[in-house]
Amino acid sequence: MSATSTTATRPDARARIDAVADPGSFIEFGSTARHQTTAFGLDAKRPDGDGVVTGTVGIDGRTVGLFAQDPTALGGSLGPVHAQKIAMVMDRAARARTPVIGLLDSGGARIQEGIASLDGYGKIFFRNVRASGRIPQISVVLGPCAGGAVYSPALTDIVIMARDRAHMFVTGPRVVKAVTFEDVSLGDLGGADVHSTTSGVAHLVADDTDDALALARQVLGYLPSSAWDDLPLAPPRPPSGTAAVPDDHRQPYDVRDVIRGVVDADSVLELSAGHARNLVTAFARIDGSPVGVVANQPSVLAGCLDIAASEKGARFVRMCDAFGLPLVVLVDVPGFLPGTGQESSGIIRKGAKLLYAFAEATVPRVSVILRKAFGGAYIVMNSREIGADAVFSWPGAEIAVMGAEGAVDVLHRKAIAADPSSRAQLVEDYRAQAMRPDRPAEILSVDEIIDPADTRSVVAGTLAALRGAIEPGFRHDNLPQ
Numbered sequence: 001m002s003a004t005s006t007t008a009t010r011p012d013a014r015a016r017i018d019a020v021a022d023p024g025s026f027i028e029f030g031s032t033a034r035h036q037t038t039a040f041g042l043d044a045k046r047p048d049g050d051g052v053v054t055g056t057v058g059i060d061g062r063t064v065g066l067f068a069q070d071p072t073a074l075g076g077s078l079g080p081v082h083a084q085k086i087a088m089v090m091d092r093a094a095r096a097r098t099p100v101i102g103l104l105d106s107g108g109a110r111i112q113e114g115i116a117s118l119d120g121y122g123k124i125f126f127r128n129v130r131a132s133g134r135i136p137q138i139s140v141v142l143g144p145c146a147g148g149a150v151y152s153p154a155l156t157d158i159v160i161m162a163r164d165r166a167h168m169f170v171t172g173p174r175v176v177k178a179v180t181f182e183d184v185s186l187g188d189l190g191g192a193d194v195h196s197t198t199s200g201v202a203h204l205v206a207d208d209t210d211d212a213l214a215l216a217r218q219v220l221g222y223l224p225s226s227a228w229d230d231l232p233l234a235p236p237r238p239p240s241g242t243a244a245v246p247d248d249h250r251q252p253y254d255v256r257d258v259i260r261g262v263v264d265a266d267s268v269l270e271l272s273a274g275h276a277r278n279l280v281t282a283f284a285r286i287d288g289s290p291v292g293v294v295a296n297q298p299s300v301l302a303g304c305l306d307i308a309a310s311e312k313g314a315r316f317v318r319m320c321d322a323f324g325l326p327l328v329v330l331v332d333v334p335g336f337l338p339g340t341g342q343e344s345s346g347i348i349r350k351g352a353k354l355l356y357a358f359a360e361a362t363v364p365r366v367s368v369i370l371r372k373a374f375g376g377a378y379i380v381m382n383s384r385e386i387g388a389d390a391v392f393s394w395p396g397a398e399i400a401v402m403g404a405e406g407a408v409d410v411l412h413r414k415a416i417a418a419d420p421s422s423r424a425q426l427v428e429d430y431r432a433q434a435m436r437p438d439r440p441a442e443i444l445s446v447d448e449i450i451d452p453a454d455t456r457s458v459v460a461g462t463l464a465a466l467r468g469a470i471e472p473g474f475r476h477d478n479l480p481q
């Protein structure tokens with residue numbers, strides 16, 4: 001069957017399976033399963049397979065459970081038999097400890113089959129949760145995904161949307177209009193751009209179906225088959241760049257250039273790249289072995305942590321920990337974003353999620369402080385006392401309770417009021433005395449001050465030495481954040 005797909009021809013589920021699977025690897029089950037409902041004329045519409053194609057496929061030689069909803073059969077709508085087939089894929093995968101990929105394209109709960117359709121979703125959600133953190137679950141949204149149906153992808157580890165056809169929303173434009181009188185298009189309500197930027201629902205966006213399926217294969221290349229399995233290895237490659245930051249501590253830069261100077265060439269797959277851009281989360285490889293990279297992004301909000309970044313980072317850290325990916329953390333953070341907006345929206349409660357995720361993680365964890373690490377954000381970003389295995393600092397980094405200007409205004413308020421011209425010197429003195437990395441290195445908050453040019457070799461060597469710390473087995477779930 002052809003692996004090509006276009007929006008015009010609306011490919012069926014089997015073409016999509018061909019596009020994602022190793023050639024000839026698909027083993028189907030339930031191909032003749034059909035609903036038993038006669039109400040609303042449904043007895044005249046009983047397509048083989050009940051609108052979903054299910055089975056196992058090989059992806060790069062590894063077994064993966066797969067279901068593909070078929071929009072050409074009953075609109076891919078989900079009734080109890082359709083749901084039972086998906087549940088069986090998940091049960092088999094959980095038992096065999098293999099990943100599951102779902103290709104979603106459905107009109108949602110099959111209206112004619114009533115509450116049994118809703119219960120079908122319950123059956124799937126229950127299994128999503130019970131498998132969470134045990135086997136990787138990847139959702140590829142290739143068409144509509146409406147109503148409560150969106151909660152199955154939201155429970156899985158990675159959501160990929162195809163920009164040309166995918167829409168995800170709890171209530172569609174017509175209901176929105178009826179309830180709020182708001183006119184909104186499908187795309188503005190639940191298109192890939194909304195979910196990859198504002199809502200953060202989609203981790204990855206592809207232009208079309210084929211690219212989305214290729215991304216699903218790529219994602220699997222970073223994840224083990226289960227929490228009990230080893231990470232998949234690739235041939236090691238030297239980094240493509242050199243790790244460096246501007247000398248001027250106020251000058252913004254793109255931390256992704258630093259990441260490329262640390263990890264294997266062409267190994268970076270950034271997740272949630274358009275959402276909470278002040279924190280970069282990415283899969284990558286070092287010496288061929290997958291790692292999770294978390295890095296403050298000084299070019300957005302000066303790299304401050306805020307609510308969105310904390311939640312994005314927490315989910316990523318927990319996913320990496322669940323599946324045994326070591327964490328490489330590049331720190332350049334002036335603090336948590338100040339202001340009433342953040343405080344009243346719960347930066348205390350939500351910022352704690354990132355702190356919790358790092359402190360909970362048992363995989364090898366290495367931090368490198370590039371330029372600055374202040375206050376609570378210093379602690380949260382994988383610091384020594386919340387369990388980092390190793391913390392390195394570049395020589396010029398500033399590490400302190402707060403920035404110099406803020407500190408002298410507190411410490412020397414009266415002196416500065418009496419002589420405002422003294423402030424500049426006080427700031428300089430504070431910088432020299434309290435912000436250099438040799439102080440934290442003296443008390444082992446920093447293990448070693450390293451030459452930026454050595455970052456790759458130091459991080460790679462440290463991770464190699466810690467490899468035995470990755471304990472196979474179930475660690476925890478990947479709770480949505």
Ligand code: HXC
Pocket residue numbers: 073074075076077106107108109110111112118121122144146147148149172
């Ligand atoms: C039964 C459905 C269906 C549904 C589509 N079909 N959705 N049948 N239940 N939910 C059928 C259509 O009747 C049609 O049948 C065929 O599938 C193709 O649908 P079309 O509308 O012709 O296709 P298209 O124009 O491409 O539009 C696709 C669509 C649209 C955007 C998905 O069908 C649609 O809006 N469907 C309803 C979406 C929705 O509101 N879902 C929420 C349901 S409630 P024929 O026989 O004419 O080919 C829900 C709650 C879940 O999901 C809660 C979980 C906890």
